[in-house]
Amino acid sequence: MQLVEFTNIPQTFDRVVALNPNKTAAWYLGTAFTYARLKQMADSFAAGLVKRGVGPQSRVMLYLPNSVQWLIAWLGVQKAGAVAVPITPIYTPFDVAYIAGDTEADAIVCSDRNYGYVKKVRKEHPFKTVVVSGMTDVLPGYKRFFGWAFDKVPKGRVGRGAEGTVLLTDLMKEGGQPPAAEADPDAIAEIIYTGGTTRHPKGVPITHRLLLECADEQISTSAALFEVQDNMVLGSAPLFHILGQTTALGTVLVHGGTIILQPKVNLDAMMHAVTTHKATTFVGVPALYRMILEHDRLDQYDLSSLKYCFCGGDVLPQDVANRWLERFGWPIYIGYGASETVGGVAMSPADRPNPAGSMGLVLPSKEIRIVDPAFLTPVEPGEPGEMLVHSDPMVSSYWNKPKETSEAFVELDGKLFYRTADVVRQDEQGYLYFVDRTVDTIKHKGYRVSASEIECVLQDHQAVVASCVVGIPDEKVGERIKAYVVLKKDIKGITGYDLIAFCRKRLAGYKVPQYIEFRDMLPKSKVGKLLRRDIRGEEASRRAG
Numbered sequence: 001m002q003l004v005e006f007t008n009i010p011q012t013f014d015r016v017v018a019l020n021p022n023k024t025a026a027w028y029l030g031t032a033f034t035y036a037r038l039k040q041m042a043d044s045f046a047a048g049l050v051k052r053g054v055g056p057q058s059r060v061m062l063y064l065p066n067s068v069q070w071l072i073a074w075l076g077v078q079k080a081g082a083v084a085v086p087i088t089p090i091y092t093p094f095d096v097a098y099i100a101g102d103t104e105a106d107a108i109v110c111s112d113r114n115y116g117y118v119k120k121v122r123k124e125h126p127f128k129t130v131v132v133s134g135m136t137d138v139l140p141g142y143k144r145f146f147g148w149a150f151d152k153v154p155k156g157r158v159g160r161g162a163e164g165t166v167l168l169t170d171l172m173k174e175g176g177q178p179p180a181a182e183a184d185p186d187a188i189a190e191i192i193y194t195g196g197t198t199r200h201p202k203g204v205p206i207t208h209r210l211l212l213e214c215a216d217e218q219i220s221t222s223a224a225l226f227e228v229q230d231n232m233v234l235g236s237a238p239l240f241h242i243l244g245q246t247t248a249l250g251t252v253l254v255h256g257g258t259i260i261l262q263p264k265v266n267l268d269a270m271m272h273a274v275t276t277h278k279a280t281t282f283v284g285v286p287a288l289y290r291m292i293l294e295h296d297r298l299d300q301y302d303l304s305s306l307k308y309c310f311c312g313g314d315v316l317p318q319d320v321a322n323r324w325l326e327r328f329g330w331p332i333y334i335g336y337g338a339s340e341t342v343g344g345v346a347m348s349p350a351d352r353p354n355p356a357g358s359m360g361l362v363l364p365s366k367e368i369r370i371v372d373p374a375f376l377t378p379v380e381p382g383e384p385g386e387m388l389v390h391s392d393p394m395v396s397s398y399w400n401k402p403k404e405t406s407e408a409f410v411e412l413d414g415k416l417f418y419r420t421a422d423v424v425r426q427d428e429q430g431y432l433y434f435v436d437r438t439v440d441t442i443k444h445k446g447y448r449v450s451a452s453e454i455e456c457v458l459q460d461h462q463a464v465v466a467s468c469v470v471g472i473p474d475e476k477v478g479e480r481i482k483a484y485v486v487l488k489k490d491i492k493g494i495t496g497y498d499l500i501a502f503c504r505k506r507l508a509g510y511k512v513p514q515y516i517e518f519r520d521m522l523p524k525s526k527v528g529k530l531l532r533r534d535i536r537g538e539e540a541s542r543r544a545g
Contacts, residue, residue, distance in 0.1 A: 006216075008208040009078045009189055010181030013253050014039065020229075020256040026258045028068040031139050035256070038071060043178040046075030048171035049107065050179055052129045052164075056081040057188070059103040063110040063118065065089045065094065066239050069133045069168060071252070073109045074190075074239070078208075079178050084190040085203075086240035089113075090508045093120045098200055099193055101126040109168070119162075121255040130187065133168035135263060169388035185209040191399050194339040195441065203399030204339045204376040209391055213252025214342040217336075217365055219257075220541070221344075222308040224351035226280055227478055231257035233281040234273055234287060238266060243312045243446075246343035247283045250279055265488055267291060271301035278305035279337060285313040285446030287477050289332060290320050303328065308350060310335060313446030314478040315434050318357055334359050336432060340408070340418045341366065341389050346432045359424070366391050369417065370426060373438050378412065384425040384435040389418035440532050442471035443478045447510045451532065456511060457506050458483060461499060463491040468522050469513065470536050473543075482515040484535060 021036040077084040107129035193201040237244035252259035281445030335347040336359040348360035370385040379385035397405040423436040440451040451469040458467040465488040496516030522535040
């Protein structure tokens with residue numbers, strides 16, 4: 001059920017706090033944080049940022065894992081009137097430096113384990129403020145002591161006294177009143193970076209209104225199963241990703257539910273949390289559901305409290321869906337979305353059985369067209385075509401990327417549509433089914449990975465003259481990443497292991513190729529364009545026998 005009116009994120013959150021001051025907003029490593037306490041810490045964080053010169057529309061990067069510190073920082077940035085730029089904590093300095101430069105970020109909030117990377121980036125991009133947090137900083141003293149005494153908490157070295165560097169706990173102690181929450185609902189609240197076909201990730205600017213409305217709509221999909229304010233979400237999806245924001249973070253921002261936060265994926269810890277806290281919602285990518293089903297200790301946990309299990313990020317194999325239903329007696333609900341559409345375009349209704357293999361029905365806020373990708377003309381009903389998505393309001397451009405914007409957003413009949421580059425079909429009941437991808441984006445463990453980005457990194461190696469990267473279908477992770485490489489003629493002794501190690505220094509872990517195959521040449525068109533389709537065809541023939 002939507003609130004009467006969405007203003008901006010700080011005001012909406014403060015209204016939820018006023019209704020639920022003593023209710024648990026978040027569980028983090030076994031510690032409960034009430035709405036009142038979360039607000040107090042976010043207010044203090046915002047006041048500290050403002051004292052250090054962070055103002056309206058300043059960009060602040062969040063380089064943290066899922067944690068209550070992430071919530072404090074993200075809400076504090078919103079309360080300071082600034083723009084959050086959340087990124088994955090496994091980014092390398094190359095990615096961090098690029099996004100820092102692209103957004104002209106004034107500040108960054110990082111974990112102590114990532115501080116060394118931030119120091120490297122500061123040589124190229126001098127952040128005015130660096131806020132550093134340890135994993136246990138806001139936990140009770142006895143938990144911090146035992147974590148330290150028994151070496152249970154990963155930690156990194158932080159240079160105390162470094163110019164512009166402050167610990168998160170010290171920043172919150174600096175005091176002062178938080179600024180008034182006066183952001184325009186249509187001002188940018190955050191910039192989420194997404195993969196695609198280009199070398200560098202693209203920033204998707206999302207407004208306060210868009211995030212709140214989309215989160216409200218998507219979380220409310222489960223309202224047929226329980227009251228939204230009673231929802232307890234195990235937030236396994238990362239909060240820097242739109243999936244985690246619209247299906248987990250939104251329950252705190254809009255509905256007064258509870259989120260369980262864990263800094264990394266650990267199956268036993270996740271299932272223990274469901275058992276202990278009686279979580280009602282679980283969110284994950286297909287690979288995670290398969291891992292749970294195949295876990296040796298699954299029978300030791302009670303997952304019966306779960307009523308709504310949602311899968312996004314990639315296509316769910318039908319055998320996983322069938323095994324889950326047989327094992328637990330309730331289905332996995334499917335959805336389709338993208339950062340550019342602020343999450344869900346289609347979701348499976350929770351009040352009825354849904355057709356096997358479908359991605360659900362189009363949400364009320366969205367309008368779709370299924371078209372011929374070459375001419376953008378409608379296909380016949382039931383036939384596959386590229387899906388275009390419109391909403392009002394909607395994301396209308398990438399951050400600082402006019403060329404990519406013109407390629408991904410098109411105007412038809414006076415309306416702006418986002419080109420998903422995914423081929424789908426729609427049945428007579430309105431259910432959508434995924435068919436194929438029209439561009440060279442690889443889906444690995446729920447992430448969108450740019451083939452071009454990996455190719456460019458490989459070609460930066462002094463021994464490589466050409467490369468081609470494709471996704472190889474895999475039941476466990478969606479697609480595995482394989483690179484075909486041509487070496488310079490005078491180079492000897494370079495192995496696949498050498499190239500993979502080279503990639504690890506420049507790419508986040510989920511982007512690193514799992515396989516390298518050396519070739520004398522790669523297939524190209526008459527005008528010199530790389531023919532990835534031919535490579536994919538070769539791989540398909542190999543798998544067929």
